[in-house]
Amino acid sequence: MRFSRGFAAAFSLLLVSACNMSGDAGGDAPKVAPILTTEDAKDDQSFAQPELARVTHVDLELDLDFDKQTVSGSAMLDIIAEKGVDIVVLDDDGLKIETITDADGKPLDFTVGEVVEGKGAPLSITMGDAREITITYSASDAAALQWLSPEQTAGGKHPYLLSQGQATLNRTWIPTQDSPGIRQTWAARITAPDELTVVMSGLSEDEPETLDDGRRAFTFEMDKPVAPYLIAIAAGDIVFKELGPRSGVWSEPSMIDAAAAELTDTEAMIDAAEKLYGDYRWGRYDMIVLPPAFPYGGMENPVMTFLTPTFIAGDRSLTGLVAHELAHSWSGNLVTNANWTDSWLNEGVTSYFENRIVEEIYGKKRADQEAALSFAAIEDTLAEVGTDDPGTALHQPVNVDSIGSAIVYDKGAFFLRTVESIVGRDRFDAWLQQWFDNHAFQPATSAMILADMEENLVKDEAEAEQLQLREWIYGTGLPDNVARPDPAAFAEVDAAARAFSDKRKLDTEAWDKWTSAERQRFLAKIPRKLNEAELAGLDEGLKLSASTNNEELFLWLELALQNKYEAAVPTTEQFLARVGRRKFVAPLFEALMDQGAWGQPIAKRIYAKTRASYHSVTQGTVDGLVKG
Template sequence: MRFLAAASLLFLSACGLSESGDTNAPKVAPILTSEDAVDIQTFAEPQKARVTHVDLDLELDFEQQMVSGSAMLDIIAEPDVDTVVLDNDGYTVETITDGEGKPLEYSVGEVVEGKGAPLTVTMGKARELTISYSAKDAAALQWLTPEQTAGGEHPYLFSQGQATLNRTWIPTQDSPGIRQTWSARITAPEDLTVVMSGLAGDEPEVLDDNRRAFTFEMDKPVAPYLIAIAAGDIVFQELGPRSGVWSEPSMIEAAAAELSDTEAMIDAAEKLYGEYRWGRYDMIVLPPAFPYGGMENPVMTFLTPTFIAGDRSLTGLIAHELAHSWSGNLVTNANWTDSWLNEGVTSYFENRIVEEIYGKKRADQEAALSFAAIEETLAEVGMDAPGTALHQEVNVDSIGSAIVYDKGAYFLRTVESIVGRDRFDAWLQQWFDNHAFQPATSAMILADLQENLVKDEAEAEKLMLREWIYEPGLPSNVAKPDPAAFAEVDAAAQAFADERTLDEADWAKWTSAERQRFLASLPRELKEAELAALDEALKLSTNNNNEELFLWLKLALENRYEAVVPTTETFLANVGRRKFVAPLFETLMEQGDWGQAIAKRTYAKTRPSYHSVTQGTVDGLVLGGSR
């Protein structure tokens, strides 16, 4: 097709496609060589030599908080290429040898802040390398003491690789456009269980030194940021024939109950856009230090415990991470300037799953919350801010999730509203099928839309495809949410704003989306007595729904409401999710001496419990980046 030629798909001469099982997954995925596909966040030169497989053999040392062992890499390269460049952001190389065990020369280049350093290996004609190494204090790895876990008896480890953190503990070419298969053998203390984002092998091997060895394999080429690991005192509960959940024992029943719709979600996703190609869909509910809501690691989604509300009201998160099995994992942005291809497409897909499982009302309400986030962001930064385009220019920071996630989803909602759902769904399924296990760019999806969806010039004008992808702000054709989605809630919020009246019975019957809408719509300046009345009537400070509790705490802190300070401190001590933690610290820091004193004393206590992702953001807010 024309867009394939335009995007410059490249297979190196040594590379051919080989089938993997019945999934038609290539053992070696193509790379993209067009200018817009080049990843400036990696030192790798994949057009010359690139990694196609990583085989890890690692030992977990909880006392030293270190991984050590070896990584064997398969390389493909042009015949006359004798070097390969890998990414290194802190791991220590001991030796590098070829397939026959002969030492190879290597050098580690100058460190670039935020990127690490190039590891250049002189491999000659060798196409198999073994790197012996260790990684201590790796930014991707969060080591928890027993006291930081629910059980309190055993340590815990989990990783977070997106976007470029896996280069802190895995020697490879850490770029989403350089897809790799991988395998691993991991040893850990015998009382801990290890899981990874690959299919587990046989029962773990019991070793002589009170340790066990676990094996894993991912036989489909994935972006390297999707290699993930967790280890701790965890147990498993089956949810369906191909799904289940891991967590600490004390949390497993609550987690399984909250995730009881998972198998139905998989069925709904397949009904929408075709076969689920990864075999199993398991999840692990991690300790609260996990910095994100979820991470879509193949066959093992990592989840925050903050989604557990007791009523499945926040399971849109599960729909989102499941949808990534198609958009993000199956078809992946070639570099992070096109991250909307992962997140925006997934957010649209998530809403369709929610509609299938929970009905149109809930889906419409969640979409309306998404649109409100776009409007709020654009009102704050301006319609012409360059970071509000879906495709990000190099060196232009995205404004954030309201663009990458929400504007991306509304782009596809708008296309669907113009061409009709049947045509749109057929197009999106062929996009996933035709680009399975491959990287993609904005230019590619634009060309695909023009070739495989748009029927004539008149429709092309209506769709405004290029404007959506490359221009800032919101195009004029945006399919706005149904204004009736929150009519009752908006009326209640207005009544409170006008007369400070509230019918508590309304709150009791509202969905979580309606409650979030109400809290977000309240006047931003409220008196102490008004806040106290709200809290007493709606039991906001004891709310088990973290999305709702977060909105309440933020509003109360904006008004320097002293009564919520203990709740805020407890929340920040028990939750490491950046989405919640960073805005609360930012709000405190904006409140002058009163709030800054609270923020600084709280962060001094909580910082060690946060993942480096969360620390990196909050350090800039509370410490001014001085640490």
């Protein structure tokens, strides 16, 4: 592990344990990753005290019970601790703990502390000299786990299980220290009914073992230390299709061909990413296309990216999502934010990297257009909340609500685009690759990346002043040196939007030729207030309600509902019944609720039917919107 001299002079770091912590380019993953103990690295969302005692490895032996919707079994934890420390504190949110024992089977005393809303409770274990402990437990109603009935799947015959651990939900089914700064290796043996297949975010080289009780056992291993939120599981009637020598896709049988066709460019994306920023270090890059209830676009679980089926458009126009999740294999999975106040280190860096992959695979025009859409999202957010809102800083102060993806993802990406535009692409790329190499398999903070830039990128004081690095990271709004997107990226589309705004002129031939990014731009630029005849003309002329592109369909439905367009309600109801992605679901319910006596009864009626089909992440957001 290597830090810049400037950073070492300004901050002190305590590295707990030290065996094989090299993060050099091409080197092996460290057996034990460092713990950062600077104030800005502490995680107030975890009860753990890793500077005293920490988990380094988790070994799971779990049975999946689909009837009871419960996981049960044991977790064996490897612990390292400072001399004289005899208590280890884990994160627990609703686990039913049966026993905790040492390596010899001797019971250990433990207490579950007071529950803190949204955080769970501390599980304090008096381990004495023990450094290997086994927790026997079960987890029901775990917020990280979504149990789908056969009716909620494409096949309709078998149940399904999927998990979503980010940011702090894995403590609802795994007893460990659930903080991104406490990296852990892990292994698992999972049993499930023999008609189901289990996949996890670890490698599996063994065939499943057939048991005597009508079940099969699946084994997995992650030998590289990862943030615990990246331990993920899915189980269902799923099949696999190879995409390339180190990539493939899982999905339900009825979806596998469409999924594989949409993911044709995956191997080329891996090659492009490696060309940009060095070796892919995780072995395989597989994906699973989940049922529609999955609450996010994608989740970058190592070696098994989880994907929403909503990205399948039939023309690979939404595969920027795949580029994003792949890029997380470097930014987020390889180098991880030490806590969630610095989530831009995961998402902003990844969004920049995503755009570079898109440019390599699909060309500069598409990359520029997608960047322009991101910049528009930043401008819209700043116009809504103000440029001095504390939530618009990349490094989020503790106890300040995040403004959302336009800051964490898009402002973070434009920070790096701006730096690149000033120092030049060659210098910037060399710097970013060394950042990944020298901090591989380790946590990081905003202070660390700032110090690294000052040490390894900035050439002199004049350039430092021009870059405004500290203002970008810690300041609100957008610095005045921002590298704005090319105004010509959407020149034709913006002209068409103005023509529609001024004269209600609609160029359907142009629409048919446009990329998805261009169509999304048009729908975002036309007036927000339209009458029934104008909305009907849009829908008929552009065939919006029949769109197979979910990004475009969502934008249309949101516009229609904001204008109380009754004809769009049946399509909205169908959309909300088949899609569980929070990005789509929450704004549509919000649009309905904002329409008072017209929209609120519709929202409540639809939500009463669809709520049970959504993941807890989506439910938690929509519950706050649909009141009464």
